[in-house]
Amino acid sequence: MEIKELGEFGLIDHLTKDIKPQNPSTVKGVGDDCAVMQYENGRQVLVTTDMLMEGVHFDLQYTPMKHLGYKSAMVNLSDVYAMNGTPRQMVVSIALGKRFGVEDLEDFYDGLKMACDAHHVDIVGGDTTSSRTGLAISITCIGEANPEDVVMRNGAKETDLICVSGNLGAAYMGLQLLEREKAIFNEQYKEAQQKEGNKGVDDTIAQPDFSGREYLLERILKPEARRDIVEALASAGIKPTSMMDISDGLSSELMHICKQSGVGCRIYEDRIPVDYQTASAAEEFGLSTTTCALNGGEDYELLFTVPLTMNDVVSNIEDVKVIGYITPASEGQKLICRDKSEFNLKAQGWNPLKD
Amino acid sequence: MEIKELGEFGLIDHLTKDIKPQNPSTVKGVGDDCAVMQYENGRQVLVTTDMLMEGVHFDLQYTPMKHLGYKSAMVNLSDVYAMNGTPRQMVVSIALGKRFGVEDLEDFYDGLKMACDAHHVDIVGGDTTSSRTGLAISITCIGEANPEDVVMRNGAKETDLICVSGNLGAAYMGLQLLEREKAIFNEQYKEAQQKEGNKGVDDTIAQPDFSGREYLLERILKPEARRDIVEALASAGIKPTSMMDISDGLSSELMHICKQSGVGCRIYEDRIPVDYQTASAAEEFGLSTTTCALNGGEDYELLFTVPLTMNDVVSNIEDVKVIGYITPASEGQKLICRDKSEFNLKAQGWNPLKD
Numbered sequence: 001m002e003i004k005e006l007g008e009f010g011l012i013d014h015l016t017k018d019i020k021p022q023n024p025s026t027v028k029g030v031g032d033d034c035a036v037m038q039y040e041n042g043r044q045v046l047v048t049t050d051m052l053m054e055g056v057h058f059d060l061q062y063t064p065m066k067h068l069g070y071k072s073a074m075v076n077l078s079d080v081y082a083m084n085g086t087p088r089q090m091v092v093s094i095a096l097g098k099r100f101g102v103e104d105l106e107d108f109y110d111g112l113k114m115a116c117d118a119h120h121v122d123i124v125g126g127d128t129t130s131s132r133t134g135l136a137i138s139i140t141c142i143g144e145a146n147p148e149d150v151v152m153r154n155g156a157k158e159t160d161l162i163c164v165s166g167n168l169g170a171a172y173m174g175l176q177l178l179e180r181e182k183a184i185f186n187e188q189y190k191e192a193q194q195k196e197g198n199k200g201v202d203d204t205i206a207q208p209d210f211s212g213r214e215y216l217l218e219r220i221l222k223p224e225a226r227r228d229i230v231e232a233l234a235s236a237g238i239k240p241t242s243m244m245d246i247s248d249g250l251s252s253e254l255m256h257i258c259k260q261s262g263v264g265c266r267i268y269e270d271r272i273p274v275d276y277q278t279a280s281a282a283e284e285f286g287l288s289t290t291t292c293a294l295n296g297g298e299d300y301e302l303l304f305t306v307p308l309t310m311n312d313v314v315s316n317i318e319d320v321k322v323i324g325y326i327t328p329a330s331e332g333q334k335l336i337c338r339d340k341s342e343f344n345l346k347a348q349g350w351n352p353l354k355d
Numbered sequence: 356m357e358i359k360e361l362g363e364f365g366l367i368d369h370l371t372k373d374i375k376p377q378n379p380s381t382v383k384g385v386g387d388d389c390a391v392m393q394y395e396n397g398r399q400v401l402v403t404t405d406m407l408m409e410g411v412h413f414d415l416q417y418t419p420m421k422h423l424g425y426k427s428a429m430v431n432l433s434d435v436y437a438m439n440g441t442p443r444q445m446v447v448s449i450a451l452g453k454r455f456g457v458e459d460l461e462d463f464y465d466g467l468k469m470a471c472d473a474h475h476v477d478i479v480g481g482d483t484t485s486s487r488t489g490l491a492i493s494i495t496c497i498g499e500a501n502p503e504d505v506v507m508r509n510g511a512k513e514t515d516l517i518c519v520s521g522n523l524g525a526a527y528m529g530l531q532l533l534e535r536e537k538a539i540f541n542e543q544y545k546e547a548q549q550k551e552g553n554k555g556v557d558d559t560i561a562q563p564d565f566s567g568r569e570y571l572l573e574r575i576l577k578p579e580a581r582r583d584i585v586e587a588l589a590s591a592g593i594k595p596t597s598m599m600d601i602s603d604g605l606s607s608e609l610m611h612i613c614k615q616s617g618v619g620c621r622i623y624e625d626r627i628p629v630d631y632q633t634a635s636a637a638e639e640f641g642l643s644t645t646t647c648a649l650n651g652g653e654d655y656e657l658l659f660t661v662p663l664t665m666n667d668v669v670s671n672i673e674d675v676k677v678i679g680y681i682t683p684a685s686e687g688q689k690l691i692c693r694d695k696s697e698f699n700l701k702a703q704g705w706n707p708l709k710d
Contacts, residue, residue, distance in 0.1 A: 027399055028507065035403070036438070036505060041396040044382055048390070049480065049495055051448035055487035083391070093406035093493050125404065127493075132410035134486075138448050138493030140404055150391060152383065 006102060011128055014102070015109050021122045023088045025144065028124075035124030037089055039144050046087075046143040046150075048079035054134030062178045065104050067221045068137070069111025075247065076141035077119050078225035078300045082245040083152070084233075085145035087119055092126035093138040100135070119227060149239065151304070156242040156261035160305040160326040163240075165229045165319055167273040168250055169289065172296025173281040174213075174220030181208040215277045223300040230302070232317045243304035249295040252347040253303050255333055264331040265345075267324030270338050294335070295348045361457060366483055369457070370464045376477045378443050380499065383479075390479030392444060394499050401442075401498040401505075403434035409489030416540075417533045420459045422576045423492070424466025430602065431496035432474050433580035433655045437600040438507070439588075440500035442474055447481035448493040455490070474582060504594065506659070511597040511616035515660040515681040518595075520584045520674055522628040523605055524644065527651025528636040529568075529575030536563040570632045578655040585657070587672045598659035604650040607702040608658050610688055619686040620700075622679030625693050649690070650703045 006014055016030045028036035039045060052058060052072055060068075073090065080087040092112060096105070105128075116123055121141070188206070210217055226245075233240065242257050250272070258265055272293045282289040305326055306314050314320060324336075333345040361369055371385045383391035394400060407413060407427055415423075428445065435442040447467060451460070460483075471478055476496070543561070565572055581600075588595065597612050605627070613620050627648045637644040660681055661669050669675060679691075688700040 027502070028505075035401070036500075037400040037402065038398075038502065039394070039400065043393075045392040045394065045400055045497070046390070047392065047444070047446055047479065047495070047497060049446040049448050049482055049493070051450050051482045051484055051491070051493055053450045053484060053486050053491065056450070056485050089402070091402055091404040091495060093404050095406050095408045095411070095491065124402065127404055127406045129406055129408060130411050131408050131489075131491075133488030136406070136408065136450065136486075136491040136493075138404070138406055138482075138491075140402070140446060140495035142400075142402060142497075145391075147382070147393065150383075 002101060011102070011105070015105060015128070016123065019113070019123050021124070022120050023122055025088055026122045026124060029122055030125050035089060035091060037124075037142065042147065043144045044147050044150060046080055046083050046085045046145060047140060048076055049138065049140040050075050050079070052137040054136070059178075059182070060135065061182055063221065065107035066111035069108035070115045070222055071111070072137050072139050073112050073115035073121075074223050074225045074300065076139045077115065077121065077227075078223075078245040078247070080141055080143035081225055081227055081230045082243050082302060083143070083145065084149050084230060084240065084243060085143040087121045087141050087143040089122045089124045089142040090116060091140045092123060093128070094126070095129045095131035095136040097131045097133060097135070119225065151240050151243040153242050153244050153257050154260040156257050156263050156305040156326050157307075158263060158326055158328055159308045160241050161308060161311060161314065161322045162254070162265060162267055162303070162305055162324045162326065163314055163320050163322050164246070164250065164273065164301055164303050165226050166299065166301040167275045167278065168246065168299050168301060169282070169292035169296040170216050170219040170275050170278045171223065171298035172292050173278050173285070174216035174218070175298070176285055177210065177213055177216055177281065178220065184208070213277060213281060215275060216281055220298060223298065225300060226302050229317075229320065232320070236313050236317055238306055238310050238313060240304035240306050243302060246297075246299050246301045246303050248297045249348070250303065251294045251345045255345060255347050257303070257305065258329070258333050261326075262329055264327040264329050264333055265324055266327055266331070266334045266336060267345075268336045271321060271323040273321045294345070357456060366457070366460070370460060370483070371478065374468070374478050376479070377475050378477055380443055381477045381479060384477055385480050390444060390446060392479075392497065397502065398499045399502050399505060401435050401438050401440045401500060402495060403431055404493065404495040405430050405434070407492040409491065414533075414537070415490065416537055418576065420462035421466035424463035425470045425577055426466075427492050427494050428467050428470035428476075429578050429580045430655065431494045432470065432476065432582075433578075433600040433602070435496055435498035436580055436582055436585045437598055437657060438498070438500065439504050439585060439595065439598060440498040442476045442496050442498040444477045444479045444497040445471060446495045447478060448483070449481070450484045450486035450491040452486050452488060452490070474580065506595050506598040508597050508599050508612050509615040511612050511618050511660040511681050512662075513618060513681055513683055514663045515596050516663055516666060516669065516677045517609070517620060517622055517658070517660055517679045517681065518669055518675050518677050519601070519605065519628065519656055519658050520581050521654065521656040522630045522633065523601065523649075523654050523656060524637070524647035524651040525571050525574040525630050525633045526578065526653040527647050528633050528640070529571035529573070530653070531640055532565065532568055532571055532636065533575065539563070568632060568636060570630060571636060575653060578653065580655060581657050584672075584675065587675070591668050591672055593661055593665050593668060595659035595661055598657060601652075601654050601656045601658050603652045604703070605658065606649045606700045610700060610702050612658070612660065613684070613688050616681075617684055619682040619684050619688055620679060621682055621686070621689045621691060622700075623691045626676060626678040628676045649700070
């Protein structure tokens with residue numbers, strides 16, 4: 001079906017007809033000028049937004065629309081968890097060109113809904129419009145928290161332990177794999193076209209073999225926001241002193257926490273959690289595993305600090321690792337390597353505004 | 356200054372350093388994963404979002420960045436007023452290509468802040484990223500209202516009066532003027548370039564003369580959200596039974612209200628408010644003034660319904676006009692012309708998803 005046949009409102013009806021509010025705080029969802037929410041007395045409202053642009057944040061040559069929807073939701077949910085909050089509502093704007101059909105949008109929304117359902121989040125509105133050029137996605141997520149539970153980036157204190165969830169660098173290696181296969185595919189395609197003309201091109205191109213690398217692809221294409229970690233911390237009676245999610249890379253995020261908290265840090269190379277597949281792929285690509293873990297973005301793991309007294313408790317939480325501690329600002333932001341040499345951390349993470 | 360020199364966070368710091376929260380409900384603004392808001396007990400939270408794409412929603416050949424910022428904010432504020440609410444916070448995402456400099460973004464933010472200051476709205480966050488192609492803007496505005504004050508689109512009842520604020524069709528005629536002058540400019544530019552080469556081109560092109568049309572340009576380039584009308588209605592003790600802002604055209608919006616309220620309507624051609632400049636420009640372009648008023652979008656006036664008993668009160672509010680009344684759904688959605696002939700309303704308003 002063509003999008004223009006449905007029109008904007010037909011399209012919105014079509015896409016949102018089976019979206020039913022799940023939260024009592026959702027008073028009015030899709031279908032008016034605004035969504036309306038009402039929280040209990042004393043709860044705080046959290047709002048986060050992320051914009052994803054084709055060619056900058058995603059490549060449709062290897063990103064299925066359903067995965068794109070799922071990921072677009074997850075990166076926003078991750079920001080709410082990074083405040084120690086609970087995501088509740090989402091508004092979704094999408095601008096797309098004529099090359100897209102209704103089925104593409106359905107796939108996008110399927111992924112979006114799958115992520116929202118898993119996290120009990122209501123899609124309460126948005127904007128669906130056209131683009132002259134690439135696909136653009138903008139999502140705003142609204143969440144809530146008790147005022148005393150909110151964790152910002154500015155609360156890290158000297159001697160606090162620095163912790164991360166999961167493992168790092170896997171999404172970056174997944175991206176490298178996809179980019180390499182894309183280059184190979186495009187080269188083969190060009191060759192096949194020269195040889196065979198337009199027909200028969202598909203048959204002559206070998207499908208990429210990602211076996212043994214599935215985890216890396218999943219990390220880049222289908223990241224998971226770490227609600228489980230936020231819940232585990234609460235169950236263990238730990239309120240982090242600072243927290244953020246790792247979207248641009250560990251170095252860059254840790255430097256944000258240090259800057260906003262007015263502190264320094266020491267992290268240890270041998271403590272940074274890296275998956276076996278990440279290390280193996282990094283070796284194949286001739287990259288340093290530690291560099292990938294420090295500067296590779298899009299892992300959407302949580303980086304947080306806890307008081308030193310919580311050492312035993314936090315060390316017992318599954319999938320959380322203590323990687324270092326907070327120091328006075330005067331001691332800088334240091335990485336201690338396996339050979340005991342020290343380096344200053346650099347924010348070499350992903351910068352969307354760079355060339 | 357080039358954007359890449361600043362980097363994303365430098366750029367955000369630069370743009371937001373003088374944004375200070377104005378609302379007690381803003382607990383935490385720019386600078387963390389989420390903005391945090393806390394409303395009084397019993398207040399409802401309103402959320403609206405709009406996406407503006409270059410080449411679809413605006414043309415940078417005749418839209419200064421400052422006006423674009425102002426308008427991007429206003430279209431969102433307008434949605435909150437259309438719920439009978441008060442806008443409080445805004446998150447702003449912008450994706451832009453390499454041809455833009457920091458000064459462009461500053462101009463955009465200047466316009467944005469001017470609109471937000473005038474309406475006491477806090478900019479509490481957003482996302483600044485790059486685009487491979489055109490400029491993309493996505494704004495989410497958060498507002499509040501007492502639950503009993505919120506006005507939706509679904510409350511219009513038989514015999515209710517249909518009212519509009521201001522006048523209609525002016526933004527559409529402003530757009531026609533700008534598009535005509537753009538075509539003339541581009542033609543002259545091509546000719547001058549053929550004749551003179553690249554130097555001296557600017558001198559040979561006549562500046563367009565918009566005298567006597569200033570109001571139309573202001574309406575398309577610098578629309579105003581009608582807080583004054585919302586306040587006037589409250590002062591007069593009127594709570595509309597339904598309300599929305601006119602962004603796509605009167606016909607289209609009225610049909611939304613009728614559909615969502617399960618009613619019909621009769622509006623009268625001779626009651627539709629049109630400015631003298633709109634009528635004069637429409638005549639020059641050989642267009643029907645009524646068609647412009649019915650289907651021209653982007654006026655951002657308010658369309659609302661009030662109980663018939665409020666006739667005298669609403670008629671006394673400055674800049675509000677009663678244009679018809681609500682009928683049973685079975686009587687359809689009718690326009691009564693000056694010659695008493697009747698037509699079915701059609702949603703011929705702006706459709707961003709159309710060719």
